Amino acid sequence: MIDFTGTYTDEYELAMAEIYFLKGYGEEQAVFDYFFRSLPFQAGYAVFAGLENLLEVLEKLRFDEKDIEYLRKQGYSDKFLIYLEGFRFQGNIYSALEGEVVFPLCPVLTVEGRLIEAQLIETLVLNILNFETLITTKASRMRWAAGARKLVDFGLRRAHGPAGYYASRAAVIGGVESTSNVRAGRDFGIPVTGTMAHSFVQRYDDELTAFRDFAACRPEHCVLLVDTYDTLRSGLPHAIQVGKEMAERGQRLFGIRLDSGDLAYLAKQARRMLDEAGLPYVKIAASNQIDEYVIDSLLEQGAPIDIFGVGTRLVTGPPDAALDGVYKLAFANDRPRLKLSENPVKISLPYRKQVFRMLNGDGNFLGADVIALAEESDVEQMYHPSEPLKSMRLTGYEKEPLLHLVMKEGKRTAAPKPLPEIADYAQRRCAQLPPEYKRFTNPHLYKVGLSAQLKQERDRLVEAHRAVRVT
DSSP: OOOOOTTSSOHHHHHHHHHHHHHTOTTSEEEEEEEESSOGGGOSOEEOOOHHHHHHHHHHOOOOHHHHHHHHHTTOOHHHHHHHHTOOOOOEEEEOOTTOEEOTTSOSEEEEEEHHHHHHTHHHHHHHHHHHHHHHHHHHHHHHHHTTSEEEEOOGGGSSTTHHHHHHHHHHHHTOOEESOHHHHHHHOOOBOOOOOHHHHHHSSSHHHHHHHHHHHOOTTOEEEOOSSOIIIIIHHHHHHHHHHHHHTTOOOOEEEEOSSOHHHHHHHHHHHHHHTTOTTOEEEEOSSOOHHHHHHHHHTTOOOOEEEEOHHHHTOTTTOSOOEEEEEEEETTEEOOOOOSSGGGOOOOSOEEEEEEEOTTSSEEEEEEEEETTOOOOSEEEOSSOTTOEEEOTTSEEEEOOEEEEETTEESSOOOOHHHHHHHHHHHHHHSOGGGTOSSSOOOOEEEEEHHHHHHHHHHHHHHHTOOOO
């Protein structure tokens, strides 16, 4: 695991913090919101992830001796360095639950605390939440495509360095059942699985001996890679022979893996050959640059694939590769704050806020979230964030608050949640999202609006700032 100390940040966070400290602003109470402006993958939703990792880091966050010595060489003042030696995060965090289905513009996490501490954790918040939410969302799309079929994370070797460690965890929240990543399995309790490499088969003078040795040493959950030389004329016949030999010993060959060629055609032929050989229980796994679109296409072609090994296109999050999450100041020095922009979508929202999700009569998501001021308990109408003529009545619908106090004065309000519990929550919440928002082509647009009070405050501040002229 990465050693997250105080210097795991961008330089400008420290530069701003030092100025706040020297000018006496650092103890002011401030509110920052984490949110994103657009969905990745042209998707209709995202799945929030990384919260438990972030809370764990924040509880332990310190500037150690190595940090302080390094910052001294960078020219930071002695008074500020003395402050950093005693730095602890003591703020409050309100957040959506990890695994929640989330949408653009809605605050997903809010930090409330002293200005310096809220500023210093910005990079950590963005680094952890943006990445894990991206990968979890990608995995969720693969889970939607695969239906009841198994998904296995094979991505560590193609991940961006240590990011593969957290990608495996994020993938499980999105719906992947197991991983090849042994360290992630150890630390997060993820079931670990794997097959063999082509090099294992190549080491032997003949494929059949390679398969026999592998099956003899690892009879439990034995999966044979059948495409090293010729899938249908060599690999499959040899796998079938070993499968029959295992059956005679009272064992069962678990599966075969296809890693190249026309996967739909090869899977159909493999299924026929296995069934004719009396091995209908042997599973067919497929890998090689698989993503949600490939899975969808293979199943549409009727490919009898039981397990999908997903790697590169899971852990690197293509084609987007990053979530555009941002961290914006909403309140400081007893005043609401916002950022202006020529693009109305980029105008931020002031004050601490709450997000309410509308539920329809059967408990599923209606397709609308409303952002309100934190003290609002009920909202009867929401307004489009940038198109004033668009609004929606909310009376008659159940409203579910999404932001919960998860950290108070630097300490978690509840024990860490086990990964299976988070993953189960994500699957249940995704099941509440109607299918039109989950389709890959032109997904239905989920509505996000502002309460009347929040819109009024936002508009008032916009007009006040625009009225100021530089002379």
